[in-house]
Amino acid sequence: MAAGETTEEGDVTGASGDPGAIERALREVAPERFEAYETLLRALAEGRVWMLLWHGTPGSPDAQYGNMEVGGHGYAPCVTSPEQLAASGWARGHEVITGLEIAAALYRTRWGLWLDPHVPGGGVGIPWADLRRIAVGLDRLPAGPLRLGEPQVQAAQFYGVLERQAGEVRPLRSLRRVWVQPALGEPYLAIGLDLYDTSPPAVEAARALVQRAAVHAPEGLAVSTVLMADEFDPVAMWLWANARPIFDREAHFGRPQGAPQPAPQPAPYPAYGYPVPGQGGPATHAPGPHTQAPGAQPPQGWPQQPWQGYPGR
16 A cells, blocks of 8 residues: 555554644644644654645546645645544545655645644644655754854864865865754754765765864864755755855865866745744744734635645655
């Protein structure tokens, strides 16, 4: 049976956890309650949702999800239980799918997931960058909204080692830096790795450089790395748009013979972004939750033009 396929009893292969966890978590989510939002993301990662089909039937070649737009960003609407499906009045088809599978499908096209848009207050939207966190692993990526800026920490010895040894790492085109303060957890220094070659050996060589230099970082300073080639990473997107290189091979040595042309850069920050709670337009930093303000009306006009579904179905 394929992942996400509905059984005769309505269960979904691969789904696990408490079937009521998503709805309980939804009731606790509110602006600035980041712990409650993280609980919702965990419940979604372990649970399942009922995707609303604007056209077609589950698994059919012409199946299309509905969509809605909030603050200029697209979301695919869903409901969180058979009871919510009935309450929504949805008269077309639906598809039951695990949270992990829909998260992995949607974030790659920069679509978010909107939970229970029919309920009073309008439900809760999960932006695509948080769906990416679910798909990759919530513990592997920082919790948003992120505050990103130029590092103020004094780490001259660390940077000196980086600059002196970076020239020896042949796949390395440039290095950038950013101070990352997650919504939950400790802030850290992130070093952006811009590589000619993103093969595993090249990535490992660049990360090993940062690890060697980190020995000389101030005590207590957490240092991480981010691949600049990751078009879905909000930290990399910020670095492309805002940070000057602290090491630039081509400025020092010229372009290596046979080196590939630089890959197209992601859309400039903050052209991606998410709606600010209670407002329209992109957020000033991202990723993070979007919930409508208490008492706000449900989003109008859903569904709009159908979304084309996700790859493989």
